[in-house]
Amino acid sequence: MARLLVVVPSDTDPPTRLGEWLADAGLELDERRLSRAEPLPGDLTGVDGLLVLGGPQSSLDDAEVSPELVGVRHLLAQALAADLPTLAICLGAQLLAQVGGGSTRAGVDGPEVGATLVAKRDAADADPLFGPLPLSPDVLQWHHDEIDRLPTGATLLASNPAYPHQAYRVGQHVYGLQFHVEPDEAVLRQWAGSDPVGVAASGTDAETVCARAVAVLPDVAEVWAPFAGRFAALVEAHARARHTPAGG
Template sequence: MPGAPARLLVVVPSETDPPARLGGWLARAGLELDERHLGTGDPLPATLDGADGLLVLGGPQSALDDEATSPELTGVRRLLAEALRADLPTLAVCLGAQLLAEVGGGRVREGVEGPEVGATLVAKRDAADADPLFGPLPMTPDVIQFHHDEIAELPRGATLLASSPVYAHQAYRVGRHVYGVQFHIETTPEVVEEWATRDTVGVAASRLDQETVIARSTAVHPDLEEVWAPFAARFADLVRSRARSGAATP
């Protein structure tokens, strides 16, 4: 009899950034998603006991927020720190990647070049070629950007995997299995349209009008799926390997 599917804890700090297509890709790859939507009051588990992997998404909060400003992020930081200690397969996206950088000894600050917004490209670094998740990606994969803060310093011992002309720290790995990506791969065109409508400051800083940001982001989504759905399947392989090894967080 086959065993239970590997379980991925999915932390959704804000309903503005749901798992969307990434959640669908991971479910189709055979993972059981345990989604915790903090904006609707879902509690976070105290520990990662029983989780074979962790996904932390983004939101309008800032990694610079203190506990009084964004109390919901306290538990997220705690789980990311636990994942680092255990080298649990983890994918942290945008805000998640910034929180991961902080708990790992890196540094986040307000982006010195201003917001990075809309459809763009990132470039793989040399170390990415030997990475099991990033190695098969094209040299300059399409991504969606929507962030005001930047990862100024990576966590201690991190390996840089991708950069952009605006901000160098776009993707990184800590240990063997913990990943952070500053950009978004999970979006739908509707999600990006909502962001572009809401974040008028970010769109204005991009020197593009709202309609252009939305149109370009919508047009690139088929290419995003072609590149990042297989990436999600490779991450699911890491989570399943962890489950098979019986090395879930003690």
């Protein structure tokens, strides 16, 4: 079974539905929750894919403020160098941008919170994961920082009017998503209850933000569960190649 290392920087953003979709697709999930002091491996030996989720930490935090992110950056840099199948979400996508030669900053237009749409860029049509998506898929947003500069050589795959760098690929198999696809209703309500600044930026109240986000959960699943299956196929292909003897 192909092994996916799942890095959870905060218990506030567990893999939830995305984890279920990936497990249903046949992956073995090796989950490491950093807020519970579960150690990260020193390298990616024996790993066929990497998933890095989000959290309330800022991508701009240094090692003194968020020491748990040091190891995450280290693994993302290794994944980039090896072109290992990787899916980095929200904070993960921001850290990926940084280690790949891009940069992040506090969002110039404030937090982006709640249900919204992103639009595929032309390059997405030829991408194995993004190609089958609808033109403007439903997503869930919850971020205060933004990716202001993509990693070196990255391909932009999705944008929206608020923040243009919504999804990108580096190399052939490393993906960053600024938005979320994983939360369920309980997670969304937790986020809304703990982030008054983000909720205020939405122009509504917490209950309205949650109601609108919960309403699109079936549409998110319809689009992004198959996406998860396609990512799982990349991880499985890596596992097959890893276990095939040279010349075999």
